[in-house]
Amino acid sequence: MTQISALILHQMRQPLLLLLTAYSISILGMTVMPGVDPDGNPWRMSFFHAFYYISFTATTIGYGEIPYELSEAQRAWGLISLYLCVISWLYAIGKILTLIQHPVYKQVIIKTNFIKLVKNLHQPFYIICGFGDTGMALVKAMSERHMQAVVLDNNQEAINSLLLKEYNIHVPGLLADVNHPKNLINAGIQHPLCQGVIGLTNDNEANLKIAVSAKLLRPNIPVICRSDSDEVSRNLSSFDTDHIINPYQTFAENLQMALHMPGLYLLYYWLTGTPNQTLADPPYPPKGLWIVCGYGRFGKYIEKTLQQYGMFVTIIEANPSIMKGEREFIHGIGTEEVTLRTASIENAVAIVAGTDNDSNNLSIIMTAKHIKPELFVIARQNQHNNKILFDNLAIDILMQPGEVIARRTRSLLTLPLVYEFILQAKQQTEEWINILISRICAITNDQTPYIWTVEISKNTAPAIVELLEKQQYIALGVLEQDLHFRRLSQYCIVLLLQRQQEYILLPEANTFLEIGDKILFCSTPHFEASIEWTLNNSSTLNYILTGREGSDGIIWHWLDQKWQQSKST
């Protein structure tokens, strides 16, 4: 800032000197010019009058000939000063306006305001580097849960789109190169309320740089990073990056879930998805021969997963050098019928269009479906704007790297318990999951459920904590009761209860609450608002526990006690 204001002041020297010269010549001349006062005595303007006269002349206000009518000599000098000063003013104003609108100067102002905004943040926030499709989806999900984000991106268009978005909370964004650690500091990495750094750029190297800088500048906050390559992932984990998200690996894990237990896969998608969308049926990947087109990073992960579940896999790959003679493959892209027939598509049950080219992937699916319409299809979509095209094909599982990362990051940040819940649910039987799914369907009217976490702490559940501190027992079921008709149980499912390091899956309604418990609820947004009452308002809680409204004031409380005593005697 000081640098740029120094530059601007330096540039203003010239117009200011010009103005000074014009004014001093005009004023001096005016005091010298001979004049005559009304009595006919020779008279000259004093500096006071000359300055006054020139001031209103130079600014083209023109009050007239003051204090006395001017002599011809004074008028002649007045003419000269008028043109001299007015032209100087025009030049100076033009110059100053250009300087203020200088792009560098503007950029500095924007940056200074951003730093000030971040410095004054009063709630915990996350720094998000990269505002592409993934970053956008994440910021949207965070703002829906009133979580503060600060965005850095090196693309002007991305920052512009951030400015145009309307979020629940103001999200500060800055056009900055994330490779410069200075920019992370500007975004508040050393701010005491900074909760974590998330690197979501398309560039692995940039994400690596973000993780290194974050770990050095602020060692004890979590870092979440996207990484497409194994090498970078290993590098990231070497200095304890907290979560490394590889879109291909994550997708392969999800596919594994779909192969292992389709119900669990469905549950994962519901719990991590956005609420109020129509529930979809789970995909059932068939057993048999699979054809995988494209043996890049994506293809390799898919192949590994499929082989774990005993599938036969045929690879189609256009570039023999990728294969390095590791295994047999069919040479070609897979877009032509000949290639697919060589891979004996007639006997296959499923096809994976996994090349890094969207047009090829679309073409592979169209050709394959033409030969065998009942094929199970997994497609990889590389470009965000091709979604409409992929939606028009009947695809069973669509893989978008951005969406996969956004989903994982979103659940890591906003709902860490969901991740734990899925891990616990993996240990359960298929039947257990199917029962849970039908229970969820029943309470949410075939819409994706709303998931949220409640912590039993002084800040988030004061009414409950107050009673717990009085050694009262409160069962978990209390939270599920309706505010207005306490005997009716409301429609909600408690998925998980975390007590210190212990996790209780689908806890019973008679489980007693303890201070510090974290509870994962699954219901509708409407129900979250109603639970807030029970958690925060002691008379509501009292009504639910006893069926009576409690008395709030001292006098009512005293009368209440008297009445109770007289009744008992």
Place this chain on the structure above:
Amino acid sequence: MNHEKVIFSFFIVLALTLNFGFVIGDIDKPEHHSVYSLFFAIIINLAATILKFGDRSQLGAMLLATSLVADLQLLAAAIIWGLAEHVFAVGLSPLILATVVELSAGALVANVISVILLLIETTLLHR
């Protein structure tokens, strides 16, 4: 030879000499203190100040400060003079003139410091 340095030195020394010219003489004798002398002193001082705008060096900042002090003192002197003559119509009484000259003498000290700083800079940066 630095072009900018020459111009600035010219202005700062001229500001000092003009200022000196105005201050010298009996403190309460109007005939020893010309209004034109004060006018030129103010103009040249302002020019010297503007010439130091945006100078980021330590010495540049010091010079800006001293010449701003001189401006302030001289402008205050001019304003008192103008007010006495035109607004309150007391005229240029010895008391008023003494105040004006005192203020300009203060400005003279500031200008002397400016010149000393300039001399130090020149000696230190002798190449």
